[in-house]
Amino acid sequence: MNQARDPLPDKIDVNVPSVARMYDHILGGKNNYSVDREAVDELLKVVPSTQALALNNRRFLQRVVRVLARDYGIRQFIDHGSGLPTQDNVHQVAQQVDKGCRVVYVDNDPIVLAHGRALLEENENTTVIQADMRDTEGILGHPDTVRLIDFDQPVAALFVSVLHCIPDADDPAGLVRRVAGRLAPGSLLVVCQLVSEDSETRRAVTDFMAESTGGNWGRVREPREVDGFFEGLEVLEPGLVEVSTWRPDSDVGPKQTTWEWQEYGGVGRRP
Numbered sequence: 001m002n003q004a005r006d007p008l009p010d011k012i013d014v015n016v017p018s019v020a021r022m023y024d025h026i027l028g029g030k031n032n033y034s035v036d037r038e039a040v041d042e043l044l045k046v047v048p049s050t051q052a053l054a055l056n057n058r059r060f061l062q063r064v065v066r067v068l069a070r071d072y073g074i075r076q077f078i079d080h081g082s083g084l085p086t087q088d089n090v091h092q093v094a095q096q097v098d099k100g101c102r103v104v105y106v107d108n109d110p111i112v113l114a115h116g117r118a119l120l121e122e123n124e125n126t127t128v129i130q131a132d133m134r135d136t137e138g139i140l141g142h143p144d145t146v147r148l149i150d151f152d153q154p155v156a157a158l159f160v161s162v163l164h165c166i167p168d169a170d171d172p173a174g175l176v177r178r179v180a181g182r183l184a185p186g187s188l189l190v191v192c193q194l195v196s197e198d199s200e201t202r203r204a205v206t207d208f209m210a211e212s213t214g215g216n217w218g219r220v221r222e223p224r225e226v227d228g229f230f231e232g233l234e235v236l237e238p239g240l241v242e243v244s245t246w247r248p249d250s251d252v253g254p255k256q257t258t259w260e261w262q263e264y265g266g267v268g269r270r271p
Contacts, residue, residue, distance in 0.1 A: 017212045019165060020109045024084040026054040031084050031115055039212045046204050047261055052254040057192070057263045060243035061160045062088050064190050064267060067247060068156050069097035074188060076155045077103045078145070080133040080179075081162030084112055085119045090158070091126040101125065102148040106139055108132050133162065134170055136178050154186040161263060163193040163229070166218040173229045180233065180270050189233060192243050192265025195223045201260045223264050233268025240266040 017039035021032040025040050044050055068074040075098060079090050082105040094101035105116055105128040116128030127144040139145060149155060157179050163172040172193075180189055196202045202220040209217040227240055238246065243263045244256075256262070 016214050018109055018111070019209075019213060019216065020083040020107065020112055023054060023161075024086065026051050027058060027086055029084060029086055031111060042212070043205070043208060046208055047201065047258075049256040049258045049260060052256045053194075053261070053263055055254045056244040056256070057161050058086070060192070060246055060263070061090070061158070061190075062093050063247065063249060064160075065090050065093045065156075065158075066097065068188055068190075068267070069094045069101060072188065074154060074156045075101050076149050076153065077101070077158060078139070078149065078155060079103065079105045079158045079160075080139075081159070081165065082107050082112065082116070082128070084109075085115055089119075091120070091123060095125070099125075103127075104129065104139075104142075104145050104148055106131050106133055133159075134166065134175055136175070136182065140179075140182055151182070152184055154188065155183050156188045156190060157183060158190045160190060160192055160265075161194065163191065163226075164218050164220055165216065168219060170218075172218065173231070176229045177232065180268075183270055185270055187270045188236075189230075189268045189270070190265070191226070191229050191268065192263050193226055194220050194261055195226055195264040196220055196261040197222065198260065205261065220261060226264055230266070230268045232271075234271060236267040236269060238266075240264065 014033045015035060017036045021036040022040050025032040025037050065077065077090050077094060091101065091103040094103060102125045108130055110130065113128060113130045120126045120128060125148065127148060129142050129144055131139050159176065166172040176189060176191055205220045230240065243265060246266060
C-alpha cells in the first residue's frame with residue numbers, strides 16, 4: 001500500500017514505517033518490524049478506533065470478493081495495493097466459489113513481493129507483481145497480467161483502503177477512471193478509503209502518516225470526495241457506505257467505539 005513515485009524499492013528499509021507492514025501488525029500479522037509497531041502505537045493515540053476499523057475493512061474485502069464471484073459471476077480480480085498476505089486473501093476467497101478464478105496482486109513494497117510469491121508459487125491462477133498502482137499501463141500490460149486476465153471479459157479492480165496513500169496531485173479519482181476505461185463493460189470497481197468529517201482528524205492523521213512514512217502518503221478525505229471517485233459508474237446497492245454496513249453477512253464483528261474516522265466506499269459497475 002506504499003505507493004511513492006520514487007523508483008520501486010528493491011530492499012526493505014527497516015528504519016521507516018511501511019503502510020503495508022503497519023496494516024499487517026494491526027491485523028495481528030508477523031511480517032513487520034519494531035518501527036512499524038511503534039508507528040501503530042502512536043497512530044492509536046490519535047485515532048483509537050484504528051484496529052476495529054482495519055479488521056472491519058479486511059472483512060469487507062473478503063465479503064465483497066465473495067459477493068462479486070458468487071452473485072455477479074466475476075472470475076478475474078486485480079488487487080491494487082494488496083499489502084502483505086494474511087488469512088483469506090482475495091484468491092482464497094474467490095477460488096472457494098470457483099477454482100478457476102484468477103487474481104493479480106499489485107504492490108510496490110518488496111516485502112509484499114517476497115511473501116506473496118512464496119504464498120502463490122503453487123497456484124497457477126494467481127500472481128503478484130511489484131508496481132506502483134498508479135502505473136496503469138505497466139500493470140495491465142505486465143506479462144503476468146496479460147497471462148491471467150482476459151480484458152474482453154469483466155474484471156473486478158480492487159482499490160481497497162489504498163487511495164488515501166495517493167496525494168491529490170496524482171489524481172486518485174483519475175486513476176479509478178483510467179482503470180475503468182481499460183476494462184470491459186460490466187466490470188466492477190471496488191473503492192474505499194479512510195475518511196473523516198472532522199477537519200482536525202483529517203489534518204492530524206494525514207500529517208502523522210506523511211511524516212512517519214517519509215512522505216509515502218496522500219490524505220484522509222471527506223466522504224463527498226470519495227463519492228466523486230465513482231463518477232460515470234453505476235453504484236451497486238447499498239450505495240456508498242461505511243464498509244462494515246456493505247451487505248453484512250453477520251452481526252458479529254469488531255465495533256468501532258469511536259468514530260474519528262471510517263473506511264468509506266462501495267462498488268461501481270462500468271456501463
